[in-house]
Amino acid sequence: MLSYIFFGFGMLGFIIFSYVAKLHKFKGTRLKMRMHYGLGASLFFTLLFVFQSDGEMEVMVKGLLLGLILSIPLYYYSKKWMNKRIDGATILYERSQYKQNLKEYLLWSIFSIILVTILSAKGLLEQILESTRWLFLGLCFSWFIAQVLILFYINKLEKKLGAPIIEDEK
Numbered sequence: 001m002l003s004y005i006f007f008g009f010g011m012l013g014f015i016i017f018s019y020v021a022k023l024h025k026f027k028g029t030r031l032k033m034r035m036h037y038g039l040g041a042s043l044f045f046t047l048l049f050v051f052q053s054d055g056e057m058e059v060m061v062k063g064l065l066l067g068l069i070l071s072i073p074l075y076y077y078s079k080k081w082m083n084k085r086i087d088g089a090t091i092l093y094e095r096s097q098y099k100q101n102l103k104e105y106l107l108w109s110i111f112s113i114i115l116v117t118i119l120s121a122k123g124l125l126e127q128i129l130e131s132t133r134w135l136f137l138g139l140c141f142s143w144f145i146a147q148v149l150i151l152f153y154i155n156k157l158e159k160k161l162g163a164p165i166i167e168d169e170k
Contacts, residue, residue: 030164030165030166030167031091031154031164031165031166031167032151032154032155032158032164032165034167035147035150035151035154036151038147039144039147039148039151042140042143042144042147043144045140045143046137046140046141046143046144048140049063049133049136049137049140050137052133052136052137053133053134053137056133058134059133059134059137060134060137062134062137062138063133063134063135063136063137063138063140063141064137064138064141065138066134066135066137066138066139066141066142067137067138067139067140067141067142067144067145068141068142068145069142070138070139070142071141071142071143071145071146071149074142074143074146075145075146075149075150075153078146078150079150079153082150082153082154082157086157086165088161089158089161089163089164089165089166090165090166090167090168091165091166091167091168092168
């Protein structure tokens, strides 16, 4: 249970850190570098939830199967999103859209922390988390698999373009 709370606070901390450190300023950032950070985060959380599965094969198999199923649509959505925004060797973002999304993520994170606190006080959180460990593991596996596939796609695009893909704002 502690890892789930750690996961929630970790995501909230990352959102607050990215806003304070102004990581939303895209100008000149290489897309591949940002994707490597995402790959590192997805690997960390995947290993954390594999550790939480306590070696139960049923949980790990269900999680891996769910991850394989969910990673395919996530990869194709990301690929479609990149192809829509790429202009030459530059991916263009809308600054106002990112700030709005960041505020929404922050509000959802605060709501989630309050909900987790209420459920854990009543003892319901442990029952819910024990029965859905494979679900969290599957979500982490899908994120990790999709990140790897997207990195291969970015490498293919960069070889085709002959230059690294740079992020920029409209």
